[in-house]
Amino acid sequence: MNLKLAAGSDPATTDGRDTVLTVTGLGKRYRGGRDNTWALRDCSFTLPAGSVTALVGMNGAGKTTLLSILAGLLTPTAGHLTLPSTGQGGADGARIAFVAQEKPLYRYFSVADMLQVGARLNRVWDQERALRWLRRFDIPLDRACGRLSGGQQAQVNFAIALGSRPSVLLLDEPVSTLDPLARSEVTAELLTEAADTGMTVLLSTHVVGELVGVADHLLLLAKGRLLAAGEIDTLLENHLHYVGPRADVPPGPGQVVWASHTDNQSVFLVRLPETGPVPPVDAPWTTRPVTLEEFVLAQLKKVRTAGEGEA
Numbered sequence: 001m002n003l004k005l006a007a008g009s010d011p012a013t014t015d016g017r018d019t020v021l022t023v024t025g026l027g028k029r030y031r032g033g034r035d036n037t038w039a040l041r042d043c044s045f046t047l048p049a050g051s052v053t054a055l056v057g058m059n060g061a062g063k064t065t066l067l068s069i070l071a072g073l074l075t076p077t078a079g080h081l082t083l084p085s086t087g088q089g090g091a092d093g094a095r096i097a098f099v100a101q102e103k104p105l106y107r108y109f110s111v112a113d114m115l116q117v118g119a120r121l122n123r124v125w126d127q128e129r130a131l132r133w134l135r136r137f138d139i140p141l142d143r144a145c146g147r148l149s150g151g152q153q154a155q156v157n158f159a160i161a162l163g164s165r166p167s168v169l170l171l172d173e174p175v176s177t178l179d180p181l182a183r184s185e186v187t188a189e190l191l192t193e194a195a196d197t198g199m200t201v202l203l204s205t206h207v208v209g210e211l212v213g214v215a216d217h218l219l220l221l222a223k224g225r226l227l228a229a230g231e232i233d234t235l236l237e238n239h240l241h242y243v244g245p246r247a248d249v250p251p252g253p254g255q256v257v258w259a260s261h262t263d264n265q266s267v268f269l270v271r272l273p274e275t276g277p278v279p280p281v282d283a284p285w286t287t288r289p290v291t292l293e294e295f296v297l298a299q300l301k302k303v304r305t306a307g308e309g310e311a
């Protein structure tokens with residue numbers, strides 16, 4: 001795989017934190033792909049150490065492809081990853097754990113047996129950390145994995161991933177099989193693990209509404225390309241809603257990302273210019289901030305509309 005270990009000190013990210021992973025020009029074209037298109041194209045971003053990054057995008061956007069490349073399970077067609085040669089992973093680099101959507105557990109192995117497999121397969125292993133997670137979620141150690149529910153199997157996968165003491169934890173739709181209570185508990189526990197250990201988390205999800213207070217960074221993918229990447233607070237601060245009477249153009253500065261109209265009202269979601277504060281708008285126009293969900297939906301609707309225009 002195209003993986004580089006960076007020599008010397010780690011590059012710092014824009015928010016001043018060390019970088020744990022740098023992705024440059026990453027692309028993937030599947031061999032024999034139906035229409036020879038790229039599943040992932042020209043992706044460049046960094047993951048700051050200790051950050052929790054949400055990877056969001058429509059079905060087929062390339063999220064699993066990206067995570068699989070980062071996990072070393074797929075070879076990129078273009079570009080490369082750079083992991084620092086020093087840091088939490090020790091002199092031999094970062095340790096990456098991947099919890100995939102499918103659950104690679106042996107049906108007839110007990111949960112305790114699966115932990116042993118984890119211990120054998122990983123150079124670094126923290127049995128107590130894995131056990132702590134299973135106890136926290138009442139997963140019986142003596143139960144065969146094939147007799148666990150989908151959500152319980154997901155918990156075993158989390159436990160094995162955490163037992164490997166990753167410096168980077170990659171999660172592909174981690175809470176999709178969990179009930180609402182388990183979702184919020186797992187999310188909270190993962191954040192605690194990340195805060196306690198300095199672990200960096202990258203998780204793909206479709207549930208943008210549940211990301212508030214969880215993720216601090218965003219990677220937004222559409223049709224294999226990165227639409228937005230960066231600190232969520234900064235992305236949201238750089239966007240604004242203008243709300244007012246029906247109009248064709250917004251009443252203030254900014255590049256329109258998405259506009260919606262009724263007979264007597266218009267709402268413009270704009271990307272603000274980089275320089276200077278935004279002047280106040282004249283009544284009856286008002287402004288209001290953009291939520292993460294509104295930002296993501298506007299960006300995706302824009303791409304879909306552009307795609308319809310091309311078709």
Ligand SMILES: Nc1ncnc2c1ncn2[C@@H]1O[C@H](COP(=O)(O)OP(=O)(O)OP(=O)(O)O)[C@@H](O)[C@H]1O
Binds near residue numbers: 031
């Ligand atoms: N093994 C494969 N061979 C050929 N094409 C593939 C393969 N795996 C994925 N693709 C294609 O690559 C694109 C990206 O797929 P990927 O699974 O990465 O998307 P995703 O964002 O994870 O989707 P979802 O949200 O539905 O899980 C899709 O068009 C998909 O059809």
